Amino acid sequence: MTTALVEAQGIVKRYGPTTALADGRLTVLPRESHALVGRNGAGKSTLVSILTGLQSPDEGTVRFDGEPAPALADRDAWRRRVACVYQKPTVVPELTVAENLFINRQPLHRGFISWRTLRRDAAELLGTWDVHVDPEARTSDLKVEDRQMVEIARALSFGARFIVLDEPTAQLDNREIERLFTRMRALQESGVTFLFISHHLQEVYEVCQTVTVLRDARWITTAPVANLPRAALVEAMAGETVTEQAVRGRDVDEKAPVLLDARGLTSDAYQDIDLTVRRGEVVGLAGISGSGKIELAESFTGLHTPTSGTARLDGKQLPFGDVQAALRAGVGCVPRDRHGQGLVFGMSIGDNATMSVLDRLGRFGFVGSDRKRGFAAELIDRLDIHTEGPDQPVSDLSGGNAQKVVMARALASDPTLLVLINPTAGVDVKSKESLLAHVDSARDDGTAVLVVSDELDDLRRCDRVLVLFHGRVVAEHAAGWRDHELIASIEGVDHHHG
Secondary structure (H helix, E strand, O other): OOOOOEEEEEEEEEEOOEEEEEEEEEEEOOOOEEEEEOOOOOOHHHHHHHHOOOOOOOEEEEEEOOEEOOOOOOHHHHHOOEEEEOOOOOOOOOOEHHHHHOOOOOOEEOOEEOHHHHHHHHHHHHHHOOOOOOOOOEHHHOOHHHHHHHHHHHHHHOOOOEEEEEOOOOOOOHHHHHHHHHHHHHHHHOOOEEEEEOOOHHHHHHHOOEEEEEEOOEEEEEEEHHHOOHHHHHHHHHOOOHHHOOOOOOOOOOOOOEEEEEEEEEOOOOOOEEEEEEOOOEEEEEOOOOOOHHHHHHHHHOOOOOOEEEEEEOOEEOOOOOHHHHHHOOEEEEOOOHHHHHOOOOOEHHHHHHHHHHHHHOHHHOOOHHHHHHHHHHHHHHHOOOOOOOOOEHHHOOHHHHHHHHHHHHHHOOOOEEEEEOOOOOOOHHHHHHHHHHHHHHHHOOOEEEEEOOOHHHHHOOOEEEEEEOOEEEEEEEOOOOHHHHHHHHOOOOHHHO
């Protein structure tokens, strides 16, 4: 038996009431590329932060080469064992490649940095690992793939032979991905071991020998990639329990007028999107993070500005890049960041819920407080917000009730288009149900609804779900989809390979 290079057993990690990992396990053998897959929220990033010594588990053990993991405080010992290359660079863009490779440990000569030695050491290090990058190039001028190789070379120079690649291909095109994989294979030959995290299951089959699946904070399976057909892998990620619930499809009235009509929308986050939502229709937007789904939804609310394309709401041109103008045009929004964008925590529930409709409550900008309280009380009642009354400060509320206040405000203006971004994130089950019931009632009132979410339960309410991948719509699922079908297109699995 080979000793595992890395072994994590029975890992449990809690953040307050949330269990981020209930049973994390991972065994990686030397010189293999091992894939770690699972949907958003499955516990992958928590496991990585424990494997790289950023956090300690509440229960469970981590071993490197049979030895217990170092103490968290001993950063040098961790650096000698493991490194993580994230999507976002950890190199300093203004410095040269050589400076980045030896940052905080530059070779000194009589107390000063010896630049000649630095350049020579850098060239030698890059040569050893066959990384073709000019040591004197400014890191900010490098292509993403070269920058990643610099980060890998830096990690290897500390002695680490276990490298975690977190979504390394997210910003690469196909040619660059091929080159990265070629380099990975060459490094494997030289004794480097990879943990590869990707949403493209296609890539797992191309570059990895073994795959571990996490689902709902638990280890599900570890298997040789060659023995796990794609359908079985998606099934392990999706879990089959829920897939049997067929979704109540409703017949959207094909004659219902189109309320939102977007044509050729393009920005730095998405390309050439056409999208329509009819009166009383609920359309879902799904996709992994970085797919452009949030920016697309925020384009209609004034929070993200397209560079080209048009959107009409109820026949009128929708103004871009201006939240207030979008509100006036008939857009109600539950934003993704309810703390930063959704609520004013110093204000009361009543004030927060009615902020968007003050012009309707009083003349000349003076708002009668009785009138406002009456309106707020009615909203609080309508949304079943648990509070002592409209005057209670919002900062006292639980996540679910705070989200209901944001929803109340979005509905207060009787919007033509209601945009919900992760409407039930971080919300308890009961509040979730009540929030989703409002989606149904908004639809029954003839509102056009756009729901962006990672939660399958939110998307089940939709009449159809569009899936974005790298800024383009790649699939459309009518109501009645099965979980594994939707997850397969979210994760970019190519269905033709079966």
